[in-house]
Amino acid sequence: MRVTTLSEFIVERQHDFPFASGDLTRLLSSIQLAAKIVNREINRAGLATHILGGLGQENVQGEQQMKLDVYANDQFIHALRSQQEVCGIGSEENEGFLGQKEGLPASGKYIVLMDPLDGSSNIDVNVSIGTIFSIYHRVSPVGTPVTLEDFLQPGSRQIAAGYVVYGSSTMLIYTTGKGVNGFTFDPAIGSFFLSHPNLRFPTQGKIYSINEGNAMQCEPGLLAYLNHVKQEDAAQGRPYAARYIGSLVADFHRNLLKGGIYLYPATTKAPKGKLRLLYEANPLAFIAEQAGGLCTNGRERIMDLTPTALHQRVPLFVGEKNMVEECQQFVGK
Numbered sequence: 256m257r258v259t260t261l262s263e264f265i266v267e268r269q270h271d272f273p274f275a276s277g278d279l280t281r282l283l284s285s286i287q288l289a290a291k292i293v294n295r296e297i298n299r300a301g302l303a304t305h306i307l308g309g310l311g312q313e314n315v316q317g318e319q320q321m322k323l324d325v326y327a328n329d330q331f332i333h334a335l336r337s338q339q340e341v342c343g344i345g346s347e348e349n350e351g352f353l354g355q356k357e358g359l360p361a362s363g364k365y366i367v368l369m370d371p372l373d374g375s376s377n378i379d380v381n382v383s384i385g386t387i388f389s390i391y392h393r394v395s396p397v398g399t400p401v402t403l404e405d406f407l408q409p410g411s412r413q414i415a416a417g418y419v420v421y422g423s424s425t426m427l428i429y430t431t432g433k434g435v436n437g438f439t440f441d442p443a444i445g446s447f448f449l450s451h452p453n454l455r456f457p458t459q460g461k462i463y464s465i466n467e468g469n470a471m472q473c474e475p476g477l478l479a480y481l482n483h484v485k486q487e488d489a490a491q492g493r494p495y496a497a498r499y500i501g502s503l504v505a506d507f508h509r510n511l512l513k514g515g516i517y518l519y520p521a522t523t524k525a526p527k528g529k530l531r532l533l534y535e536a537n538p539l540a541f542i543a544e545q546a547g548g549l550c551t552n553g554r555e556r557i558m559d560l561t562p563t564a565l566h567q568r569v570p571l572f573v574g575e576k577n578m579v580e581e582c583q584q585f586v587g588k
C-alpha cells in the first residue's frame with residue numbers, strides 16, 4: 256500500500272476541525288510549500304556561495320543575520336500571504352509583527368508565529384537546522400486590523416504547531432492537538448511522506464542536552480541535577496548520555512525519537528533564558544505534551560504562561576516526562 260503524503264494526511268485530518276472550511280488545510284499546505292523551497296536552498300547552500308555567509312547586517316536579536324535566515328523568512332511570509340488565511344505573522348527575523356501594512360488580509364482568521372531558520376549559525380558548518388511554527392485563531396474580530404493581543408496568547412491556545420528539521424533527511428513534524436506525526440521529504444518526488452505516525456517519547460529517556468559551558472552561571476539546583484545525571488545508577492539508567500548539537504530543532508528532534516531532555520536554563524548572562532516563548536518554547540511544548548512529554552520554565556508549565564512581548568525569552572526544560580519531572584526535583588526550588 257502506498258505511503259500517505261503530507262498533503263493527503265492534512266486533507267484526511269481536516270475533519271478534526273468540524274468548523275474549518277479547509278482554511279487550516281490551506282495554511283498548513285502553504286507551510287509545506289515554503290519548507291520545500293527553503294530545503295532546496297539549504298541543500299544548495301554549500302554550492303550557492305551567494306546564499307552562504309552573513310548579510311553583514313544584524314536581525315532584531317542583534318545576531319549576525321545569515322543570508323538563508325532572510326531567504327527563509329521571505330519564503331514563509333510569501334507562502335503564508337498567498338493563501339489569504341493569515342492576518343498576522345510574528346517572526347524572529349522581524350522586530351514588529353506583520354499585518355495589513357505588509358499585505359496580510361484583515362479577513363484572515365489565523366495568526367502564525369515562527370522562527371524561520373533556527374540555529375542558522377550552524378549553516379556553514381553543515382549542521383542540521385530547523386524551522387519552528389505556531390498557529391492560533393486570532394482573538395480580534397475578523398475584518399479588523401490584527402493586533403498585538405492576537406500574538407500574546409498563552410501556548411495552551413495554539414491550534415497547531417510544528418517544525419521542519421533540515422538534516423540528513425528533511426522532516427516536517429506537526430500536531431493539531433490530536434497527536435504528533437512526522438513526515439520525511441522525498442526530493443525525487445517532491446513530497447513529504449508519513450514516516451513517523453503517532454510519535455511519542457520513549458518511556459524512560461537517557462539523553463540530556465545542555466550547553467554545560469554555562470553550568471557555572473546556573474542556579475545551584477541545576478548544578479546538583481547535572482551532578483546527579485552523571486552518577487552511576489544502573490537501575491535508573493544513569494549516567495545519562497550527553498548529547499548537544501547547539502541547534503534546538505535538531506536536539507529536540509533527536510530527544511523526541513530517542514528519549515531525552517533539552518535544557519536551556521536561566522544563566523547570569525541570560526537571566527530570562529535564551530530561547531523565545533512565542534516561536535520556540537510554545538510550539539515545542541505543544542508537540543512535547545502531545546507526544547507524552549512535559550515542558551516547563553523550571554517552575555511552571557510553559558503553555559500556561561501569558562506572554563507580554565513578541566520576543567520574550569524563557570528558560571526551557573522540555574522532553575520525556577520522567578526526565579523533566581526528575582529534573583524538576585532539583586531546579587526551581
Ligand code: P6P
Binds near residue numbers: 374375
Ligand atoms: P548556545 C541557536 O542559536 C539557538 O537559538 C538554538 O538553536 C540552540 O539550541 C541554542 O541557541 C544554542 O545556544 O548558547 O548553547 O550556543
